[in-house]
Every structure is written in structure tokens, then in C-alpha cells.
Amino acid sequence: MMAISIANSVPTKEGRYGKFGGQFVPETLMTALMELETAYDEAMDDQSFTEELAYYLQQYVGRETPLYYAENLTKELGGAKVYLKREDLNHTGAHKINNAIGQALLAKRMGKNKIVAETGAGQHGVATATACALLNLECVVFMGAEDIKRQQLNVFRMELLGTKVESVETGSKTLKDAVNAALRYWVTNVEDTHYILGSALGPHPFPKIVRDFQRVIGVETREQILAKEGCLPDAVVACIGGGSNAIGMFHPFVDDETVALYGVEAAGSGIGTAKHAAAIAGGQLGVLHGAYMYLLQDENGFVQEAHSISAGLDYPGKGPEHCYLHDIGRVTFDSITDSEALEGLQLLCRTEGILPALESAHAIAYTAKLAKTMSTDDIIVVCLSGRGDKDVHTVRKALGGEI
Amino acid sequence: MTTLQQAIEQTKIAGNKAFVPYIMAGDGGLKTLKPTILKLQQMGVTAIEVGIPFTDPVADGPTIEQAGERALAEGVTLRKVLENLASFKEEIHVPLVVMTYFNPVLAFGLEAFAKACVAGGVKGLIVPDVPLEESAVLRTTLNPYGIDIVQLVSLTSPPERIARIAAASQGFVYAITVNGITGARTSFANDLHDHFARLREASQIPVLAGFGISTPEQVVSMGALSDGVIVGSAIVTALHEGKFEKIEALVSASKGVFQKSTL
DSSP states (O other): OOSSOSGGGOSOTTOEETTEEEEESOHHHHHHHHHHHHHHHHHHTOHHHHHHHHHHIIIIIOOSOOEEEOHHHHHHHTSSEEEEEEGGGSGGGBTHHHHHHHHHHHHHHTTOOEEEEEESSSHHHHHHHHHHHHHTOEEEEEEEHHHHHHTHHHHHHHHHTTOEEEEEOSTTSSHHHHHHHHHHHHHHTTTTEEEOOOSSOSSTTHHHHHHHHHHHHHHHHHHHHHHHHSSOOSEEEEEOSSOHHHHHHHGGGTTOTTSEEEEEEEEETOTTSSOOOOHHHHOEEEEETEEEEEEOBOTTSOBOOOOOSSGGGOOSBOOHHHHHHHHTTSEEEEEEEHHHHHHHHHHHHHHHSOOBOHHHHHHHHHHHHHHHTSOTTOEEEEEEOBBSGGGHHHHHHHTGGGO | OOHHHHHHHHHHHTTOOEEEEEEETTTTOGGGHHHHHHHHHHTTOSOEEEEOOOSOOTTOOHHHHHHHHHHHHTTOOHHHHHHHHHHTGGGOOSOEEEEOOHHHHHHHOHHHHHHHHHHTTEEEEEOTTOOGGGOHHHHHHHGGGTOEEEOEEOTTSOHHHHHHHHHHOOSOEEEEOSSSOSSOOSOOOTTHHHHHHHHHHHOSSOEEEESSOOSHHHHHHHHHHSSEEEEOHHHHHHHHHTOHHHHHHHHHHTTTHHHHHHO
8 A cells, every 4th residue: 555545635625636727617617516525525424425325326326337247348458357347237228327326325315406517428317317206306418419429229218217408509410519518507507406526527516526436336346346256356457438437447546556448438430530539539628517627629719529339438638546546657548549449349248248338348448458468367357347238239330340 | 098098088088978889790791890990980979899700609689690690601710700800900099909709819829919900999808708717827927918808797697707807807897788688679677776886986997888789878878877888789880870860869869968867
């Protein structure tokens, strides 16, 4: 163990992760953010809240999720042993529900019975709609008009769950514009509405709250690998859009010097092209949606659209804690292209009979490269953040006549 | 007292309320910037808020967002606007206040931005996504160049916070009159009177009301609560439609508000 914990040193009380993070929001939201921070701190100190959260995570979400030894994949790759943290087995099919349930319980505790959320592919929207149906909260989800076209089924799922889906017709009509619209809605309805932000992004305290609700992934993984192997893994791999599954997985390992952490960004058509979502590899420092972070932008500070075959990684910024962990050299960031991710997806289907989400397929594709460089005594844990049923249409289209 | 504050104090001495129109720079092309500013100046406005288009304007409603999208489509940037202002700086006699989101300023570079503001005759800056907690860096870099940093106060700001914001704000305090984004409103909350009373009590500098003010009647009623008004979406729409008479009606409503409100 290190003498000084990196993991517990951020955020500061100003919401900073090194120079990253902060609270760059309209004044109308500042009081709500402060109230949220106070309510959150009180809730986490209140045993009845943490017990209620634990109850729903176990009885409703289906935790803990297995840490599965992917023996066939390991043999195929011929290198390090690969374990998969099966977040795809959660209710609603991804890690997003961990945070949605936590924040919905928090909203209820704060006496806010209305919820607003943004969604890209619809996974966070579905998770939020689910938590709201469960806890009897009124829910509106903003979704870009382009994403609505691509994700009709998730729109219908949200509507079945009693959520109102609002189409966002401005800007690029995708995730970042959905966040803009959700923020506007929150500014207007702040007195009775809580905003359930879906990733480790946005103004303080959101990146911390989302991290803490997703930490269950890494906490379980740590216990499970110690029980199975008697030691910590040599490497932990997770895909990164905004970074919620990755920070949840990484955080309990940040102070373990021997564990290498790898964050996998979406390289889209390639980092050298204009069509990618790799803000750490190809972005500059900037402010969007409340936080100072690495951001895809042009020389005038206009935010650029992110591109990835995976809608969940299709965001132009990276969460402030990831930016910090990159700057201090604790997490290694690399990227995987659309076509590599498609190969990763097929590899896992073929070897293990698991269809991963396209987001998670980026982590699988990176692991395939990494495992080959490591010895058979080494252990890699991959966060399999979601299942791929939602992506079948996209994958089929991308692979042409192959299926 | 800064140039900006002085301009507002002078309108008060004349028995009027400050009237600050917001324009989206480059809506209709950058060539419209000079004639628009000179025309508003001629109408007797107190200062002009020059809005900079941005890809993600989270504090703005549809009217200003769409104007921003039109300006972006014309290739308008923060740098181009400031260069354009510099080209007719001598003809500008009212203080200009730039309103921009933070990221274009960061991309410009704070120091370089400050110098370009000076060259363009800019006297103040409003950054809607930089609240009090994050604003020190703006004052540190821009105050030495004689540029005021205007802070916003909202209806949700508690009294203790209102006092701190009022103490930090320069030129004037921008009082948001609604919970929400920019754009026309038909009604306002009932407790605005108390809110403004507290705010003006806490502030050593003028308090201007903004967001949602779009009719001459609202200019009168909001002007009565404050030292003046900022009108955005209604001006942007009138300029887009070429209806200058609508702007004239709004400006003239700000004249002699003291008398009107006590009748």
C-alpha cells in the first residue's frame, strides 16, 4: 500500500481532480449542486440509506455479478489469464443501473419526485426509466433526434417503463446535445427535479457520485480475484466514453501500485481521422457540461462531434478523474477502432458464447492485444460493462452480408 | 468607478433606467455587426451585450440558440468578432460587454483574449458558465486590462451567496428574473419584488434584470424593480426580422420608468 492514497485525494472540496473538474454551470444550478452534495454526504453516512441501496443492488439488480474466468478466450490468445467482470448480467443489461438506482434513491430522499436524464444509445435512459418505475418517480429523458432514429427499441422500452422521451433537434442531435437539453430542463425545473447524470462527467459533485455508485464493480472484483487467485490482477482493462464503468472498476485499484490500469477510448475510423471519440489521445483541455477536461474541439473552442460505432462511447469529453489519472500517469489510455471493436465482439461471441456491447467490445479488443504481450502467469481483469443485444442491428449492418 | 458602471449611473441620474440590448454577433453575417451596433447606439441604449455563438449554449433558449447556429453557419468566431469590433472602435461610444461561454475564451488563451478585447473596445465580460467559485481567474487576467467581470445572481441563490456575488461582480450585477434559460416569458414569479429588494440592498453597484424580458410592459415592470434591464431574445428576433420599431418601443419604455412606476 502507498503511504499516501491517490484514490482518496480527489476530488478536493472545490470538486477538482488536479486541475480538472470544477463547477462550470449557470448560477441557477449552483444551489442545487450544493444541496446535492450535502444530501449525498448525509445519505452515505446514513446506514439506512446504504442498506436500502445494498438491498436493491442485490435483490433487484442481481449483484454481485460473477467474475468469470474466460478460459477459451485465454487459450485462444495464448497469454495472460483473462477474467471478465460480468456487468452485462445486471438487470437492464449494463452497469448503468448501479448509478441510476443510487441516484434515484438519493432523489427520493431529497424529496425530489421528478427526474430528468440524458441518454445516447438509450442504456442510461432505460436504466433511469427502470429505477423511476421501481421507485415511483416521474421521469423525462432527453435523447438526440439522430440517436432516436438509431435506437427505436430503446425509445419504446423507456416509454413502456412510463418515461417521457423528448427528442433533441438542436446541434448535432446526439448525446452532447441531449446533455445540453437535460441541463436546460434542470435549470428550469430545479426546485422539484433531480438530474440523474449517467456518466462520471459534469459539474461537481456528479463525477464523484457516479464514481462512488459504480465503485461496487471494482470492490467486488477485488474480493473475487483475491478469493480465486489469491492475488491482485496484473492489469485491469475498461472501455471509456465519459468513463463511468472504468472509474467504478479502477478506483478500488488506484492505490495498488502493482496493478496496471488501462482505459480504452473509441478511435472510431482512426485517431488520425476526424471521426473518433478519443479525447485523451486527440483532444485539448476545455470546458463542457460543467467540467474542465480533455475535449474534442476546434481551434476556436467549438466542441466537435465524437464518432464511434458504439453510441455509448460517442461523447466528446472524458470524465475529470480520468483526465487526472492520465496526467499523473496512473492510468494508461489507448484506443481501439470501430473495426477492431467489431473483431473483439466476434471473438468473444465465438470463444465464450458472450455477445458484448460494442462499448465493452473495445475493452475486449484491447485485451486481446495486451494478453499476448504478457506471460501465462499474469492475470487481466476486463470490465464487460454491458451486453450486446442492443447492438445486433448495428453490428449486422457493419458486417454486411457476413451474418 | 468603471466605464460600464458609469454609463449605467448616468442613465439613473437622467431619471431613466439602463437599457442593455443583447445581440448575437454575426447573425446575418459579420457585416451586420457594425450597422447593428451603430443603430442601437443611435437609439440611446446604455450599453450593448455582444453575444458570441457557441456549439453548446446551455444557458440559452431556442431563440438565441438558433441565432447562434445561424452565426456559426456564417463562420463567426470569438476572434473574428473582436477583430471586427476593432475595425470601427472609434465610432463606438457605448460600453460593449461580451457574452460568451467559457470554452472559446480558454481556446483563445486568456491573455490573448484580454488584449483582443482591449483592441475591440470591450469594457466588460459575462460568462454564463463561470459562476462565482470559478471566476477568480477571469478577474485576475482581465481586470488589469480594464475589463469588468459581470456575475449573475439567480432566484435560487440564497441571501448569503447573493451578498458574495454582489460584492464580486463588476460594472453591474446581472439578476436573472426566472428559473430557466433565456427567452420570452409571459409571467414572472410573485416574490421578485422581495428578491430585488434584497439584492439591491446587498449591492454597491447597479443591478440589471435579465432573462425573459421581451415587451415594453415588462421593461417598465422589471425596470421598476431594478436599475435597468437586459433584453435578449426579443432584440435578436427583431433584428432577424428587421423590425427596428420593436426595438425602439422597448428602448423608449426604459425612459422615465421612475415616473411611470409611481403613477
